[in-house]
Amino acid sequence: MNNTKRNSAVASEFKFENTQNTSGKSYARILTGDRPTGPLHLGHFCGSLKNRVALQNIYDTFILIADVQALTTNFDHPELLRQNIFNVALDYLAVGIAPEKSTIIIQSMINEIAELTIFFSMFVSINALKHNPTIKTEAKERGYKELNYGFLGYPVSQTADIAIFKADLVPVGIDQLPHIEFSRKIVRRFNELYGGALIEPEALLSEFPKLIGLDGNLKMSKSYGNAIFLSDDFDTIKSKIRTALTDKSRIHPSDPGHPDICTIFSYHKTFSESGLTKNIEHDCIAGSIGCVQCKNNLHESIKNILIPMNEKRQYYKERASEVWDILFAGTNKAKKIASETLKEVKENMKINY
Numbered sequence: 001m002n003n004t005k006r007n008s009a010v011a012s013e014f015k016f017e018n019t020q021n022t023s024g025k026s027y028a029r030i031l032t033g034d035r036p037t038g039p040l041h042l043g044h045f046c047g048s049l050k051n052r053v054a055l056q057n058i059y060d061t062f063i064l065i066a067d068v069q070a071l072t073t074n075f076d077h078p079e080l081l082r083q084n085i086f087n088v089a090l091d092y093l094a095v096g097i098a099p100e101k102s103t104i105i106i107q108s109m110i111n112e113i114a115e116l117t118i119f120f121s122m123f124v125s126i127n128a129l130k131h132n133p134t135i136k137t138e139a140k141e142r143g144y145k146e147l148n149y150g151f152l153g154y155p156v157s158q159t160a161d162i163a164i165f166k167a168d169l170v171p172v173g174i175d176q177l178p179h180i181e182f183s184r185k186i187v188r189r190f191n192e193l194y195g196g197a198l199i200e201p202e203a204l205l206s207e208f209p210k211l212i213g214l215d216g217n218l219k220m221s222k223s224y225g226n227a228i229f230l231s232d233d234f235d236t237i238k239s240k241i242r243t244a245l246t247d248k249s250r251i252h253p254s255d256p257g258h259p260d261i262c263t264i265f266s267y268h269k270t271f272s273e274s275g276l277t278k279n280i281e282h283d284c285i286a287g288s289i290g291c292v293q294c295k296n297n298l299h300e301s302i303k304n305i306l307i308p309m310n311e312k313r314q315y316y317k318e319r320a321s322e323v324w325d326i327l328f329a330g331t332n333k334a335k336k337i338a339s340e341t342l343k344e345v346k347e348n349m350k351i352n353y
């Protein structure tokens with residue numbers, strides 16, 4: 001059996017197999033989340049948020065706002081976390097994450113995660129972390145010459161995030177499978193050493209379409225300055241779209257274009273109705289549409305997607321205490337599970353004094 005098959009699961013398998021599992025869940029639990037390092041953008045929407053809105057109807061969905069993990073790279077500005085957590089929560093609620101279906105958790109309020117991380121870190125080798133492909137790639141992307149302890153160890157704390165809530169599944173793209181395999185190894189080792197208190201998580205293989213950046217970069221990212229944020233107003237979005245990279249060889253609207261190399265066209269494929277997208281493709285190749293018109297059309301398509309989100313965002317923005325109540329309620333619910341798991345962990349380790 002190949003890695004992909006062994007480590008992945010599909011909704012139907014788990015929905016029914018886990019109808020009565022050890023942690024009293026009625027259906028499989030998934031854990032997912034974000035670091036609150038800034039507002040979420042259209043890349044997040046296509047890459048994960050849309051998927052979560054669908055998954056919350058099938059799974060017991062836990063979404064972690066990983067503020068401690070955000071400190072691995074933003075330790076010098078902890079004061080920004082509070083606002084970032086609030087903004088990420090607003091983004092969640094705006095896209096349709098429903099508090100009655102999804103449990104939204106503030107990571108730093110679950111101190112059990114930190115304790116479990118410490119226990120895991122006793123048997124995870126430094127070499128395994130140094131050679132972890134995600135750590136290597138991220139360190140390279142961020143230009144780190146020397147790694148701090150928290151950054152190097154974050155796959156360990158991420159495993160604790162998953163294990164403490166007894167999550168069965170973690171929605172990931174195929175490129176993140178090594179990450180889940182790493183977590184599985186840690187949990188397996190723990191269970192071998194101390195008995196099976198923890199659930200070995202599986203990957204819930206999902207499609208995470210990547211949205212390219214406005215500048216044509218393969219990834220839309222806040223740090224690259226090439227993102228359209230879900231919270232941007234429509235005028236800002238319009239001016240951002242205006243700057244996006246198109247087919248450079250087109251000087252006049254009548255010049256035949258190449259939509260396949262155009263950022264705007266890739267967005268049309270994602271956000272516009274198929275009829276409009278087909279017409280744009282045809283007209284661009286035929287040289288019968290100008291880029292300004294094409295960009296205006298895209299602006300309308302994105303607007304149509306964001307209008308209902310903006311209504312929800314506005315509702316919650318005016319009710320900040322309601323947003324914090326949602327976060328605290330989710331965190332309290334999760335904390336009960338975390339403290340039960342930690343109790344079991346300590347019993348198994350025979351350190352329940």
Ligand code: SF4
Pocket residue numbers: 246247250257258259262263264265280284289290291292294295
């Ligand atoms: S018409 Fe549209 S698809 Fe064609 S190059 Fe211009 S922006 Fe891109």
